[in-house]
Amino acid sequence: MNKNQELAELLFPGGKTVEEIEKQYPKRNLKTGAEVTRFAPSPTGFMHLGNFFQALIDYQIAKRSGGVFYLRIEDTDRKREISGASSIIMSIMTGYGIIPDEYELKGGVTVGDYGPYYQSERNEIYRAYAKKLVAEGYAFPCFCRKTEGLEDIKEKREKKFSTQITNEDKDVCRNLTFEQIEANIKAGKKFAIRLKSKGDGKRKIKFKDYAKGEVEILENCIDAILLKDDLTPTYNFAHPIDDTLMGTTVVVRGEEWLPSYPLHDEIFNALGYKKPKYIHNPLIYTFNEKGNKIKLSKRKHPEADMRFFDKEGYVKDAVIEYLTNLANSNFENWRKNNPNADYFDFPFDGFKITANTPIFDMVKLNDISKEIISKMTAEQCYEHLLLWAKEFSTENVNYLIKEKDYVIKILNIDREKSKPRKDLYKWSMFFELFDYMFGKPTSYEIDDNEKSEFSKVLKAYKKYLNLNDKDTWFENVKKMSAELGYATDNAEFKKNPEKYKGNVAKVCEYIRIAITGRKNSPDLFEIMTLLGKERVLDILNDLI
């Protein structure tokens, strides 16, 4: 036994060897071209839109290549963990149909042979690897005071920046003698394990990133922490080990990881493992008050949390289609040519992710959502609406159930035809969008100087009100318009506008405002028919 092996045994007495562990993780049996991807979130209490974006990319790559997509929970930082977070993650994924082939439910089932799928349950593995690296002189124990917390980091950085120290500083503990280490251990001192970097901070390494292309970057020369002083791994150490053991072939991660690639590269090399392919996907941004791009954050931007879309009642397809288009912008062309196809049939190309950092565009999302909802039947809309209300608008559930027929009729206005109306894009807007179907308008979009004409028209309309069928209804409106001095022929009105007060459109506008409060609403006749003559008359009487 040489000195390093002796040290390894001192630090990590007994335990499994790396060889024993490797035997538990046989190579996956994959057909050629099949990729293994993973979604590896930290359970910090919510699912970020950007994380979900990654999960979608992971899923598509695995599915389209006939490979495997698995879920691994990266819960190595117990300080940040929030209980129940992993079930939030899982339920959101299943809700969107992004279902992993392998996963583990805390205290429940495990699906897949490459677990545990919680990093906190894999400590024995990381320690075996740390022991191996120590034995090979590629890692060492560090007894220094640890940097912890933002203040601490700030202080440390300021010192570092001002002294202009570059990458060449090595950790002081790397030169401790065996005897010094032994004494520290005997004194009961806690230690962390650091990588004994062989880099000089000057050489450059190249690698191919599938989103960014060829990247040339300075090699690592930092004695990075591998195991914290509680002997749990850092992300940097867990990543090469887990992704190797679990057979990941493509790592999709946020581009914030790009700068730490050299570290991972060195650890992979030290371990003697082959690196997977990498896709460093762009983060999703938004604008701040100053017009600068900033990361979508859960504190400032509710849409950063995937639960937002559920709460608002967005259809899941819209969210997926929007995100898919962000990843592969040819999606919308495909959608145009395949209007009714399942979006998972789109020939998604995970290796053609844009390198640009996109701005989250709610307006675009809304548009996609409108399109999707406009294709649903009224009955389908009702089911969605009810489901949404049951979870996020419980006070309306009873009404929706009791008045099912009426609600469906409302939903059916200008729907179920070849060119349906498109203004509903999330279920939470239903009651507001159709507020006039549930009570008299509380305000009217009418200018003060038009008010007298407004009530004049309504007075006349009361007499002409006829809801037997659409044609006679409109004939009456026309008759009345003519009597009041409005044009009933569009072309004629355009020719001689000065001869009229306006055209029949103006009259309709007044009626519309009276009934709905707005200048913009679906088909008037349908609305009034649903409301019934009694209610319409009641509304009119109020305004005359």
Added chain:
RNA sequence: GGUCCCAUGGUCAAGAGGCUAAGACGUCGCCCUCUCACGGCGAAAUCAGGGGUUCGAUUCCCCUUGGGACUACCA
């Protein structure tokens, strides 16, 4: 401070040395129309700046500028 990433209209973007520089959302206009819509047609709007390389650069290289990330015993 250092390292790295990104740069085509307001937004998402196609284009990969030679094009009148696609398309989508949004905006505006017109048409259709019995109203509101839907739809159709059209318009405005982009290659950040400067150097190279080249017969020719949005495209390749360099610099500048701008934006972003990382620089923790967080991921």
